Amino acid sequence: MKVAITGSSGLIGTALRESYEDDGHTVVRLPRVVEDVNGVDVVVNLAGAGIGARRWTASYRDVILRSRVDTTSSLVAAIERARRPPKALLSASGVSYYGDRGDEVLTESSVGGRGFLPSVVRQWEAAAVADIPVCHLRFGLVMTPAGGVLRELVPFFRAGLGAQFGSGRQFWSWISLVDAVRAIRHLPGAQGPYNVTAPEPVRNSEFTRVLASTLGRPAVLRVPGWSLRLALGGVAGDALESIRARPDRLVEAGFRFEHGTIAAALEPLRTR
Template sequence: MLLTAWVVETPYRVPMDIVIAGSRGLIGTALVDLLRAQGHQVRRLVRGSAGGRDEVPWDPARGHLDVGVLRGADAVVNLGGAGVGDKTWTAAYKRTILESRVGPTSLLASTMASMDVPPRRFLQASAVGYYGDRGSLVLTESTGPGHGFLAGVCTRWESAADPAREAGIGVAHLRTGVVLSRQGGALARLVPVLRTGLGGPLGRGDQYWPWITLADEVAAISHLVSSDVSGPVNLSAPVPVTNLELTRAIADQVHRPAVIPVPEIALRVALGEFGTTLVDSQRVVPAALEDDGFVFRHRTIEDGARWAVGR
């Protein structure tokens, strides 16, 4: 139902040949479905053996990517990277977070740069973590990087695409916020807690949390595939909200209160360094997307929560 609605309402595009890395995650799976429904041809880069006709193996850890895979492609989309909240941030796992992003991005960018006729577009995942903790400051794509581990990761992640940019390829960095979907992501952890009636805001709750529904996320990426927008692109809803406002909107959809805050110290004890990022404030707005004519389906958190959680 999600994809059908967007196919109907998205203007017709000339079919394109698109290569996607990181296609098995929440965003990648939905994006592949949408692009195919729109008539595009999609090939998926996968680690290990190919399991289907549309899958092509690569090994970014060893620097292996057959340049022939990219020949004829109009666009390449890279969504890969180890989950930042999947494990405790030990020194080893922080290296994994960084290397799983910079290495594959660098390999794709340098391979495309070596081609006589490279793809026209390279859409590279990034994150709003680029901005660090910025309080109530409104953050557009022209805002510089913040401080902290994730800001450093995002800065190096985006820089890894420089060879493609220098070769004349249109590179867009997808600075994505919290993706709301009933299929998984942050809501998979939040909703069960709220259903018990014991959930609430994280820390004080006044920190801004950039959010976007999965429907808008993949529609925006589809839009950017055929767009001329380059550079950073904030993938977040147009109406920023605080963590408290987001939590209450989700709680309303499961008909439970959201009044029991999780103390910041508890986040640090339970989640370590990652827990401190959950109280970072990023008041992000999608200036580049809206300037390019993209229309969000879910502009307010009430609409987003209703779509992602409501029945």
């Protein structure tokens, strides 16, 4: 099979590429402005400027939006132009679609939320519409020692500076990188939104406790929400907002999780 990937140098893109190549498939690494997907079987769209990478100034908010919508639009135009179009498009999205929703259980049929990120995700999904089956991958926080949220937090926890954020009651929806890649490979041909999240979202307090105990370090500190907002600006919302997503459609599609609990997902950190 021939698979084309945008954002192929990223956290998920790198792992997905390796997974397909290990199984003998051909992977084409697409540029940020996509021109040609003729003869490709499946396209996976993972491009987007880092959400947690910088303070959200007005100009960086524009980069966050445009890097997703413009790449997706150029990809869709290339699909429409292709003489032999791909059979399926899987396009990244995020559980940020739902916004800050407390303890409410959020499935794919829940309405979207309000605010900057929900609006970005809505526009991103709206750009990913084509005459082939399109699946919107609403990723939770991707857990891997190789990058993402764990690469940011683990050094603090190892130094005994692990801390709960705000009240700690906010739910984090998450998925291990291993399962994120397996889910993408499970879904070609699927249509519409899929929560790509583990079945058990965790409260931040529980995440903090399990991460500290996996690393054998204490985590008794609390970072008040206001100081996190002061230090990080809008990006602090990701850590403080509560999104309790449930992967109903992934489970209905017969997907079986390798890492069903946060303890299982964090276990690889124990030996590092």
